[in-house]
Amino acid sequence: MAKNRFINIDLNLLRTFIVLHQEKNARKAAERLFVSQPAISQALKKLRFQFDDPLFVKVPNGLAPTPYSEELALKVEPYLEGLSAILNHKDEFDPQKLDQEVTIALAPAHVFSLGSEVYRYFIQRAPNLRINLVVWGEQTFKDIEAGSVDLGMNYHEAQDMAYIQSLSTELITQISPAILVAKDHPLTKQAVTLENLANYQLLRLYIKGYNDGPDVPAVTFFKKYGYDITVGFSSEYPLVILDVVQDSDMFFISTDSFPIEKYPLLSLLPVEQLEESIIADVKSYCHPRCEKNPLTQWLIQSFKNIFETNKTNLD
DSSP: OOOOOOOOOOHHHHHHHHHHHHHOOHHHHHHHHTOOHHHHHHHHHHHHHHHTSOOEEEETTEEEEOHHHHHHHHHHHHHHHHHHHHHHOOOOOOGGGOOSEEEEEEOHHHHHHHHHHHHHHHHHHOTTOEEEEEEOOTTHHHHHHHTSOSEEEEEOOGGGHHHHHHSEEEEEEEEOEEEEEETTOGGGGSOOOHHHHTTSOEEEEOOTTTSOSSSOHHHHHHHHTTOOOOEEEEESOHHHHHHHHHHSSOEEEEETTSOGGGOTTEEEEEOOOOSSOOOEEEEEEEOGGGTTOHHHHHHHHHHHHHHHHTOOOOO
16 A cells, blocks of 8 residues: 555544445445435545545446555455454353352341342352352442442432442332241231330341441331330341240341241241331442443342342231
């Protein structure tokens, strides 16, 4: 190629040049590119200026390329097609091919109720995906921003609005609280009201950095309605909580996502509706840079499925 002029040209013009070279007809090139013939003429004018060559000359049947145009097309077309293939190529996402570790933070109640279900779900669909399931704590929003937590799920809380606005969120499910008690507990034979619950002690799943303050949210909630309850036992180990529920008259506040069918010695009871709504939104949180990532989208959909399939009908 004889010309040495420095050329700075955009890809759209190069694409027009290649289509013109292939069709050798301005009208057909315009139809292929979904533009008008005047637009093709304007593009050809720019191309001629950029390459300092006529590129095409009119002939009875359309356009004939100049020798420089033939040589240019021969060199440019493979690169343009290769670039187009790269830009348009999308790997098909296949969970079976995943071989990496992801860290997922769940609210304590959901780790308690769904931890084993999360394992079972992913081992069937992505056997080489290593799930690091952690309890949501006071640093979790910062961990998501820093990238050390890939995805988090928790109740949508107004006090975290500053962080929420900086992250990508999506509704996972809506849940209702439910009371977990022993199968033969007196509450199984009466309405589960705050008044009746106040006759028994509360079990607390203790999570350092999450609910280890002096004010226990459940106790505060009861006080708002004029009832005093006490925490009879606390543990950071879910299995201990389950054993104590089974062997005492204490109650544990869980959710309707607890897989009660796996625990024949326990009962899951609905709470009588109050004046205020006790249905809560559970939302996912991820860094905006990961929002469109196929893995992130698949994980979000997976947790929607996990919550949905483990819902207990308490009616």
